[in-house]
Amino acid sequence: MESFAQAVGADAIGLINLIVAAAQNATMHRKNCEQVAGHVRMIGNLLEKLKLTYLRSFPATGEPLDGLEEALRKALDMVESCREKSYLYVLAMGWTVVYQFREIQDEIDRYLKLVPLISVVHEYQIQNLKESLQAIEDDHREYTLDEEEMEAQSVILKRDRTKRDAIILEKSLSRQYPELKFREALQEEKEKLHVELQKSQVKNDIKQCCVIEHLIEVTEHVVNAPPEKNLSLNADAQYVTASKSSHGASGLQSEDQAKSEWQADLFDCCAEPCLSVFLKHFLLSNP
Structure with a gap:
Protein backbone atom coordinates (compact mmCIF):
# COMPACT_ATOMS: atom_id res chain seq x y z
CA MET A 1 0.00 0.00 0.00
CA ASP A 138 -20.22 20.12 17.16
CA ASP A 139 -19.36 18.36 13.89
CA HIS A 140 -21.45 15.23 14.44
CA ARG A 141 -21.11 13.23 11.25
CA GLU A 142 -23.67 10.63 10.17
CA TYR A 143 -22.14 7.25 9.35
CA THR A 144 -24.56 4.71 7.93
CA LEU A 145 -25.39 2.29 5.11
CA ASP A 146 -27.42 3.43 2.14
CA GLU A 147 -30.43 1.51 0.84
CA GLU A 148 -28.55 -0.15 -2.03
CA GLU A 149 -25.87 -1.43 0.35
CA MET A 150 -28.49 -2.84 2.72
CA GLU A 151 -30.32 -4.51 -0.16
CA ALA A 152 -27.13 -6.13 -1.47
CA GLN A 153 -26.13 -7.13 2.05
CA SER A 154 -29.45 -8.90 2.60
CA VAL A 155 -28.81 -10.90 -0.58
CA ILE A 156 -25.33 -12.14 0.30
CA LEU A 157 -26.36 -13.07 3.85
CA LYS A 158 -29.16 -15.33 2.61
CA ARG A 159 -28.51 -19.02 2.25
CA ASP A 160 -30.88 -19.43 -0.69
CA ARG A 161 -31.11 -16.79 -3.36
CA THR A 162 -33.60 -16.31 -6.16
CA LYS A 163 -32.89 -15.13 -9.68
CA ARG A 164 -33.89 -11.63 -8.58
CA ASP A 165 -31.29 -11.80 -5.81
CA ALA A 166 -28.64 -12.73 -8.36
CA ILE A 167 -29.62 -9.71 -10.45
CA ILE A 168 -29.28 -7.44 -7.40
CA LEU A 169 -25.85 -8.89 -6.68
CA GLU A 170 -24.77 -8.52 -10.30
CA LYS A 171 -25.88 -4.88 -10.32
CA SER A 172 -24.03 -4.23 -7.09
CA LEU A 173 -20.82 -5.85 -8.32
CA SER A 174 -21.03 -4.01 -11.63
CA ARG A 175 -20.73 -0.73 -9.75
CA GLN A 176 -17.70 -2.05 -7.91
CA TYR A 177 -16.07 -3.60 -10.99
CA PRO A 178 -17.36 -1.60 -13.98
CA GLU A 179 -14.76 -3.05 -16.35
CA LEU A 180 -15.31 -6.72 -15.45
CA LYS A 181 -17.99 -9.21 -16.44
CA PHE A 182 -20.07 -10.72 -13.65
CA ARG A 183 -18.14 -13.99 -13.49
CA GLU A 184 -14.83 -12.12 -13.59
CA ALA A 185 -15.97 -9.91 -10.73
CA LEU A 186 -16.98 -12.97 -8.73
CA GLN A 187 -13.55 -14.52 -9.34
CA GLU A 188 -11.84 -11.31 -8.24
CA GLU A 189 -13.93 -11.32 -5.08
CA LYS A 190 -13.17 -14.97 -4.44
CA GLU A 191 -9.43 -14.29 -4.53
CA LYS A 192 -9.76 -11.36 -2.13
CA LEU A 193 -11.95 -13.41 0.19
CA HIS A 194 -9.31 -16.14 0.38
CA VAL A 195 -6.85 -13.47 1.55
CA GLU A 196 -9.31 -12.39 4.25
CA LEU A 197 -9.87 -16.03 5.20
CA GLN A 198 -6.15 -16.59 5.70
CA LYS A 199 -5.95 -13.53 7.96
CA SER A 200 -8.89 -14.74 10.05
CA GLN A 201 -7.40 -18.23 10.29
CA VAL A 202 -4.13 -16.77 11.58
CA LYS A 203 -6.14 -14.90 14.24
CA ASN A 204 -8.14 -18.08 14.93
CA ASP A 205 -11.33 -16.05 14.50
CA ILE A 206 -13.79 -18.88 13.85
CA LYS A 207 -16.85 -16.67 13.42
CA GLN A 208 -15.13 -14.53 10.82
CA CYS A 209 -13.91 -17.65 9.05
CA CYS A 210 -17.44 -19.03 8.84
CA VAL A 211 -18.80 -15.79 7.41
CA ILE A 212 -15.99 -15.56 4.85
CA GLU A 213 -16.46 -19.20 3.84
CA HIS A 214 -20.13 -18.42 3.29
CA LEU A 215 -19.18 -15.49 1.05
CA ILE A 216 -16.78 -17.71 -0.92
CA GLU A 217 -19.71 -20.07 -1.46
CA VAL A 218 -21.69 -17.12 -2.80
CA THR A 219 -19.02 -16.42 -5.42
CA GLU A 220 -18.95 -20.08 -6.43
CA HIS A 221 -22.65 -20.89 -6.61
CA VAL A 222 -24.70 -17.76 -7.11
CA VAL A 223 -24.98 -18.26 -10.90
CA ASN A 224 -24.91 -22.06 -11.10
CA ALA A 225 -28.58 -22.89 -10.56
CA PRO A 226 -31.17 -22.89 -13.40
CA PRO A 227 -32.97 -19.51 -13.71
CA GLU A 228 -36.33 -20.89 -12.58
CA LYS A 229 -34.89 -22.30 -9.35
CA ASN A 230 -33.30 -20.76 -6.31
CA LEU A 231 -29.63 -19.95 -6.69
CA SER A 232 -28.77 -21.96 -3.62
CA LEU A 233 -25.68 -22.70 -1.61
CA ASN A 234 -24.97 -26.20 -0.39
CA ALA A 235 -27.46 -27.91 1.88
CA ASP A 236 -27.43 -26.94 5.55
CA ALA A 237 -25.60 -30.03 6.74
CA GLN A 238 -23.01 -29.77 3.97
CA TYR A 239 -22.28 -26.14 4.80
CA VAL A 240 -21.90 -26.78 8.51
CA THR A 241 -19.75 -29.87 7.93
CA ALA A 242 -17.44 -27.93 5.63
CA SER A 243 -17.17 -25.02 8.05
CA LYS A 244 -16.52 -27.24 11.05
CA SER A 245 -14.02 -29.50 9.33
CA SER A 246 -11.92 -26.55 8.18
CA HIS A 247 -11.50 -25.48 11.81
CA GLY A 248 -10.85 -28.91 13.29
CA ALA A 249 -14.27 -29.39 14.90
CA SER A 250 -15.88 -32.81 14.96
CA GLY A 251 -19.42 -34.15 15.03
CA LEU A 252 -22.61 -33.24 13.20
CA GLN A 253 -25.30 -30.85 14.35
CA SER A 254 -29.01 -30.90 13.78
CA GLU A 255 -30.25 -28.80 10.89
CA ASP A 256 -32.11 -26.39 13.20
CA GLN A 257 -29.11 -25.97 15.49
CA ALA A 258 -26.76 -25.44 12.56
CA LYS A 259 -29.07 -22.85 11.04
CA SER A 260 -29.42 -21.04 14.35
CA GLU A 261 -25.65 -20.79 14.85
CA TRP A 262 -25.10 -19.74 11.24
CA GLN A 263 -27.65 -16.94 11.61
CA ALA A 264 -26.09 -15.82 14.91
CA ASP A 265 -22.70 -15.50 13.23
CA LEU A 266 -24.10 -13.30 10.50
CA PHE A 267 -26.24 -11.21 12.87
CA ASP A 268 -23.05 -10.25 14.71
CA CYS A 269 -22.07 -8.34 11.56
CA CYS A 270 -25.38 -6.47 11.47
CA ALA A 271 -25.68 -4.94 14.89
CA GLU A 272 -27.95 -2.05 13.92
CA PRO A 273 -31.25 -2.97 15.65
CA CYS A 274 -33.56 -2.17 12.75
CA LEU A 275 -31.40 -4.18 10.35
CA SER A 276 -31.09 -7.12 12.73
CA VAL A 277 -34.86 -7.37 13.02
CA PHE A 278 -35.20 -7.16 9.25
CA LEU A 279 -32.59 -9.85 8.62
CA LYS A 280 -33.96 -12.20 11.23
CA HIS A 281 -37.39 -11.97 9.66
CA PHE A 282 -35.86 -12.30 6.20
CA LEU A 283 -33.74 -15.34 6.98
CA LEU A 284 -36.21 -17.15 9.21
CA SER A 285 -38.83 -16.85 6.49
CA ASN A 286 -36.51 -18.74 4.11
CA PRO A 287 -36.03 -22.16 5.77
Missing part, protein backbone atom coordinates in the same frame (compact mmCIF):
# COMPACT_ATOMS: atom_id res chain seq x y z
CA GLU A 2 1.60 3.23 -1.17
CA SER A 3 0.01 5.35 1.54
CA PHE A 4 1.35 2.95 4.21
CA ALA A 5 4.90 3.96 3.35
CA GLN A 6 3.88 7.61 3.32
CA ALA A 7 2.16 7.26 6.69
CA VAL A 8 5.31 6.02 8.42
CA GLY A 9 6.74 9.00 10.23
CA ALA A 10 4.03 11.36 8.99
CA ASP A 11 2.73 13.96 11.41
CA ALA A 12 -0.94 14.72 12.04
CA ILE A 13 -1.28 17.11 9.10
CA GLY A 14 0.42 14.65 6.76
CA LEU A 15 -1.89 11.86 7.90
CA ILE A 16 -4.93 14.06 7.42
CA ASN A 17 -3.86 14.82 3.85
CA LEU A 18 -3.47 11.09 3.20
CA ILE A 19 -6.95 10.40 4.61
CA VAL A 20 -8.51 13.07 2.39
CA ALA A 21 -6.74 11.66 -0.68
CA ALA A 22 -7.66 8.06 0.18
CA ALA A 23 -11.32 9.00 0.65
CA GLN A 24 -11.44 10.25 -2.93
CA ASN A 25 -10.32 6.80 -4.14
CA ALA A 26 -12.59 4.73 -1.89
CA THR A 27 -14.91 2.36 -3.75
CA MET A 28 -16.90 1.17 -0.71
CA HIS A 29 -18.53 3.21 2.05
CA ARG A 30 -17.71 6.29 0.00
CA LYS A 31 -20.08 8.52 1.93
CA ASN A 32 -18.63 7.38 5.25
CA CYS A 33 -15.08 7.89 3.96
CA GLU A 34 -15.99 11.39 2.80
CA GLN A 35 -17.54 12.11 6.19
CA VAL A 36 -14.45 11.17 8.16
CA ALA A 37 -12.26 13.01 5.65
CA GLY A 38 -14.36 16.15 6.06
CA HIS A 39 -14.07 15.96 9.83
CA VAL A 40 -10.30 15.49 9.94
CA ARG A 41 -9.91 18.27 7.37
CA MET A 42 -11.40 20.66 9.94
CA ILE A 43 -8.82 19.45 12.46
CA GLY A 44 -6.06 19.86 9.89
CA ASN A 45 -7.06 23.46 9.22
CA LEU A 46 -6.79 24.20 12.93
CA LEU A 47 -3.44 22.44 13.37
CA GLU A 48 -1.95 24.26 10.38
CA LYS A 49 -2.75 27.60 11.99
CA LEU A 50 -1.26 26.49 15.30
CA LYS A 51 1.87 24.96 13.75
CA LEU A 52 2.66 21.43 14.93
CA THR A 53 6.36 22.09 15.48
CA TYR A 54 5.37 24.84 17.90
CA LEU A 55 3.00 22.53 19.77
CA ARG A 56 5.67 19.81 19.91
CA SER A 57 7.92 22.14 21.89
CA PHE A 58 5.58 21.89 24.88
CA PRO A 59 5.89 18.69 26.99
CA ALA A 60 2.17 18.74 27.83
CA THR A 61 1.16 18.47 24.18
CA GLY A 62 3.56 15.77 22.99
CA GLU A 63 1.77 12.68 24.32
CA PRO A 64 -1.76 13.76 23.29
CA LEU A 65 -0.45 14.58 19.81
CA ASP A 66 1.07 11.09 19.59
CA GLY A 67 -2.33 9.64 20.49
CA LEU A 68 -4.03 11.86 17.92
CA GLU A 69 -1.63 10.71 15.21
CA GLU A 70 -2.21 7.05 16.12
CA ALA A 71 -5.97 7.59 15.86
CA LEU A 72 -5.47 9.26 12.48
CA ARG A 73 -3.46 6.23 11.31
CA LYS A 74 -6.41 4.03 12.24
CA ALA A 75 -8.67 6.31 10.22
CA LEU A 76 -6.30 6.06 7.26
CA ASP A 77 -6.26 2.25 7.50
CA MET A 78 -10.04 2.25 7.65
CA VAL A 79 -10.45 4.43 4.57
CA GLU A 80 -7.80 2.47 2.66
CA SER A 81 -9.61 -0.79 3.47
CA CYS A 82 -12.66 0.61 1.67
CA ARG A 83 -10.66 0.44 -1.54
CA GLU A 84 -8.54 -2.68 -1.17
CA LYS A 85 -10.58 -5.27 0.70
CA SER A 86 -13.13 -7.66 -0.76
CA TYR A 87 -16.34 -5.84 -1.61
CA LEU A 88 -18.51 -8.73 -0.42
CA TYR A 89 -16.59 -8.95 2.85
CA VAL A 90 -16.96 -5.24 3.62
CA LEU A 91 -20.61 -5.43 2.56
CA ALA A 92 -21.25 -8.38 4.88
CA MET A 93 -19.59 -6.57 7.77
CA GLY A 94 -22.15 -3.82 7.17
CA TRP A 95 -22.91 -2.05 10.42
CA THR A 96 -19.68 -3.26 12.02
CA VAL A 97 -17.81 -1.04 9.56
CA VAL A 98 -20.21 1.83 10.23
CA TYR A 99 -19.59 1.55 13.97
CA GLN A 100 -15.84 1.56 13.35
CA PHE A 101 -16.16 4.87 11.50
CA ARG A 102 -18.11 6.31 14.43
CA GLU A 103 -15.57 5.03 16.96
CA ILE A 104 -12.64 6.41 14.98
CA GLN A 105 -14.12 9.92 14.92
CA ASP A 106 -14.80 9.71 18.67
CA GLU A 107 -11.23 8.57 19.34
CA ILE A 108 -9.75 11.38 17.22
CA ASP A 109 -11.85 13.96 19.03
CA ARG A 110 -10.92 12.55 22.45
CA TYR A 111 -7.22 13.01 21.79
CA LEU A 112 -7.76 16.47 20.35
CA LYS A 113 -9.49 17.50 23.58
CA LEU A 114 -6.49 16.26 25.57
CA VAL A 115 -4.15 18.69 23.82
CA PRO A 116 -4.08 21.84 26.01
CA LEU A 117 -4.13 24.11 22.98
CA ILE A 118 -5.41 27.27 24.62
CA SER A 119 -2.70 27.24 27.29
CA VAL A 120 0.13 27.16 24.73
CA VAL A 121 -1.20 29.53 22.09
CA HIS A 122 0.16 33.06 22.02
CA GLU A 123 0.13 34.21 18.41
CA TYR A 124 -3.28 32.82 17.46
CA GLN A 125 -6.33 34.65 18.75
CA ILE A 126 -7.91 32.80 21.67
CA GLN A 127 -11.45 33.54 20.52
CA ASN A 128 -10.81 32.09 17.07
CA LEU A 129 -9.27 29.02 18.66
CA LYS A 130 -12.29 28.47 20.88
CA GLU A 131 -14.63 28.83 17.92
CA SER A 132 -12.62 26.33 15.86
CA LEU A 133 -12.55 23.79 18.68
CA GLN A 134 -16.28 24.22 19.25
CA ALA A 135 -16.98 23.74 15.54
CA ILE A 136 -15.03 20.48 15.58
CA GLU A 137 -16.83 19.30 18.72
